[in-house]
Amino acid sequence: MSELWYTEKQTPNIGITCKITDVLHSEQSDFQKIDIIETNQFGTMLVLDGMVMTTDKDEFVYHEMISHVAMNTHPNPKKVLVVGGGDGGAIREIIKYPTVEKAVLAEIDGRVIELSKQYLPEIAAGLSDPRVDVRVIDGIKHVEENKGEYDIILVDSTEPIGPAEGLFAKTFYQSIYEALKDDGILVAQTESPFFNDDLITRVFKDIKSLFPITRLYLAHIPTYPSGVWSFTMGSKKYNPLEVPETQLKETSTKYYTPAIHKSVFALPKFVQDLLK
Amino acid sequence: MSELWYTEKQTPNIGITCKITDVLHSEQSDFQKIDIIETNQFGTMLVLDGMVMTTDKDEFVYHEMISHVAMNTHPNPKKVLVVGGGDGGAIREIIKYPTVEKAVLAEIDGRVIELSKQYLPEIAAGLSDPRVDVRVIDGIKHVEENKGEYDIILVDSTEPIGPAEGLFAKTFYQSIYEALKDDGILVAQTESPFFNDDLITRVFKDIKSLFPITRLYLAHIPTYPSGVWSFTMGSKKYNPLEVPETQLKETSTKYYTPAIHKSVFALPKFVQDLLK
Structure with a gap:
């Protein structure tokens, strides 16, 4: 089975990449892109405009x-x-x-x-x-x-x-x-x-x-x-x-x-x- | 032009990824794989067996x-x-x-x-x-x-x-x-x-x-x-x-x-x- 990974470019030159077990939700609100993804390492993650805002684990x-x-x-x-x-x-x-x-x-x-x-x-x-x-x-x-x-x-x-x-x-x-x-x-x-x-x-x-x-x-x-x-x-x-x-x-x-x-x-x- | 990125799985579920501007050296020594790569974010990086050991910048x-x-x-x-x-x-x-x-x-x-x-x-x-x-x-x-x-x-x-x-x-x-x-x-x-x-x-x-x-x-x-x-x-x-x-x-x-x-x-x- 193929693996899904979420990769965030934190600067133009570096990023983190995280294995996704599920994409729970994705939408474009009036203000930003909102993604909720499930990961093994950090549990559920809230991502706004492609940037991790918060995760269950940290x-x-x-x-x-x-x-x-x-x-x-x-x-x-x-x-x-x-x-x-x-x-x-x-x-x-x-x-x-x-x-x-x-x-x-x-x-x-x-x-x-x-x-x-x-x-x-x-x-x-x-x-x-x-x-x-x-x-x-x-x-x-x-x-x-x-x-x-x-x-x-x-x-x-x-x-x-x-x-x-x-x-x-x-x-x-x-x-x-x-x-x-x-x-x-x-x-x-x-x-x-x-x-x-x-x-x-x-x-x-x-x-x-x-x-x-x-x-x-x-x-x-x-x-x-x-x-x-x-x-x-x-x-x-x-x-x-x-x-x-x-x-x-x-x-x-x-x-x-x-x-x-x-x-x-x-x-x-x-x-x-x-x-x- | 295509971009080269170095990605290290730090655990099976998460990693960092870093844009490479040059691969300066790669070899398999008697003990481990040694890579020296050049990056914008952290300068020169020493990588042993796929793990960052040290970089110019940090x-x-x-x-x-x-x-x-x-x-x-x-x-x-x-x-x-x-x-x-x-x-x-x-x-x-x-x-x-x-x-x-x-x-x-x-x-x-x-x-x-x-x-x-x-x-x-x-x-x-x-x-x-x-x-x-x-x-x-x-x-x-x-x-x-x-x-x-x-x-x-x-x-x-x-x-x-x-x-x-x-x-x-x-x-x-x-x-x-x-x-x-x-x-x-x-x-x-x-x-x-x-x-x-x-x-x-x-x-x-x-x-x-x-x-x-x-x-x-x-x-x-x-x-x-x-x-x-x-x-x-x-x-x-x-x-x-x-x-x-x-x-x-x-x-x-x-x-x-x-x-x-x-x-x-x-x-x-x-x-x-x-x-x-």
């Missing part, structure tokens, strides 16, 4: 690391916004915190939400929580229309091409700054330090020009280009490295720990150099 | 991280052995330390050494240093024949199939224990925590049964399976987490820093669970 790294670092840096996060993140994984982590009264998901593509509920139920599990407000809207507009509203805003975007391009613009970070309360925190996914060095340098500079405390941290994510992923935090008041040990919570996680909270900010020399 | 991570953590944990490393590592990258890092009087390379396949000198001269640069003793020998035998000789032994092996299989055996770690001085340190490369969990669990247990201090640490290596790589340290006396700050040296590195020295031991929860 999603925990991304979703824990985009959310818990900020959630534990803020002493009392009540209102949290996720821009993008239609699979629901970041929301699932946020609502583990009993302080959270409201978590808003602003996802532009309703089909991503629906298909995640259907094919990735463990990732989308949190979307039905009564504190969660799922909105199929343009996150940029939502952020512009809400001032001083949020304790934490997470930018859980796709790559900076196609529908997510505006989610890497300085004007957007400015709107986020304004949508946050006076002690609010932004975390944005900011790609690979091996392949997207120019983007990291620019975004870090932009966020640093707005927020008094700006920090980059890293996590190991096998299905993302180069296997290393960066997150950039902009914080108005709280320093993630000065959180009292007693405030760091041991939640049910598979990657994040209180020790990881601090260690991920120790950057390899070549990554430090990108931020100068 | 070799610094592996070579710095297999060596500097031990070199800075030991207060006065004079005599160091590298088993495998015929490309010379680990040796290049070791001889950055002025305390080193002798660095022995025990590589079983002389062709790897010769081809690395020819095609990867920046990686092999240290092999001509007068303190370096390059021997084309079986590392297992060399370790068995030398008792109480070394301050540090690094196991810079290929994957645990083919010629390197014996380099993951408990009997080999026992011989290393005996070949080390009373305050000696072993570091072995121990594969990916995402794909080689059984191996990591077993090797950690074996090394822990021999050495009073056993620790695992991680680094981001894009061209290795899953992009995350583990190293296991067995130490007779010195604890890598208790090295005085003043002893940690800022050498010319692109990845390792004194802060990285400590942070890499903060393991994700799922990796901690592998070591229980």
Whole structure:
């Protein structure tokens, strides 16, 4: 029998290739091509415009690391916004915190939400929580229309091409700054330090020009280009490295720990150099 | 014009694929298939038995991280052995330390050494240093024949199939224990925590049964399976987490820093669970 393999060119010169056991769904939504494929190595995979967004087996790294670092840096996060993140994984982590009264998901593509509920139920599990407000809207507009509203805003975007391009613009970070309360925190996914060095340098500079405390941290994510992923935090008041040990919570996680909270900010020399 | 791509199945279900601009050399040595290919993304690549061993662009991570953590944990490393590592990258890092009087390379396949000198001269640069003793020998035998000789032994092996299989055996770690001085340190490369969990669990247990201090640490290596790589340290006396700050040296590195020295031991929860 012939074998089906999914191959993603992560750059024009390199990619990953993954054996497919089943193609569960394929469609062109109003915004992007959506594929749901079944693989031996990573279980079910959500692919948007030919790029792996999340998989059953390694999603925990991304979703824990985009959310818990900020959630534990803020002493009392009540209102949290996720821009993008239609699979629901970041929301699932946020609502583990009993302080959270409201978590808003602003996802532009309703089909991503629906298909995640259907094919990735463990990732989308949190979307039905009564504190969660799922909105199929343009996150940029939502952020512009809400001032001083949020304790934490997470930018859980796709790559900076196609529908997510505006989610890497300085004007957007400015709107986020304004949508946050006076002690609010932004975390944005900011790609690979091996392949997207120019983007990291620019975004870090932009966020640093707005927020008094700006920090980059890293996590190991096998299905993302180069296997290393960066997150950039902009914080108005709280320093993630000065959180009292007693405030760091041991939640049910598979990657994040209180020790990881601090260690991920120790950057390899070549990554430090990108931020100068 | 047609495009040439190198595809490595890193497991039966996943791989990386890389655009080739030139095939510089291919041969079957007495021990393995050796290919040297030129790529846009990672420069020149050394491939052994179809597995990427090292590349111009990301070799610094592996070579710095297999060596500097031990070199800075030991207060006065004079005599160091590298088993495998015929490309010379680990040796290049070791001889950055002025305390080193002798660095022995025990590589079983002389062709790897010769081809690395020819095609990867920046990686092999240290092999001509007068303190370096390059021997084309079986590392297992060399370790068995030398008792109480070394301050540090690094196991810079290929994957645990083919010629390197014996380099993951408990009997080999026992011989290393005996070949080390009373305050000696072993570091072995121990594969990916995402794909080689059984191996990591077993090797950690074996090394822990021999050495009073056993620790695992991680680094981001894009061209290795899953992009995350583990190293296991067995130490007779010195604890890598208790090295005085003043002893940690800022050498010319692109990845390792004194802060990285400590942070890499903060393991994700799922990796901690592998070591229980």
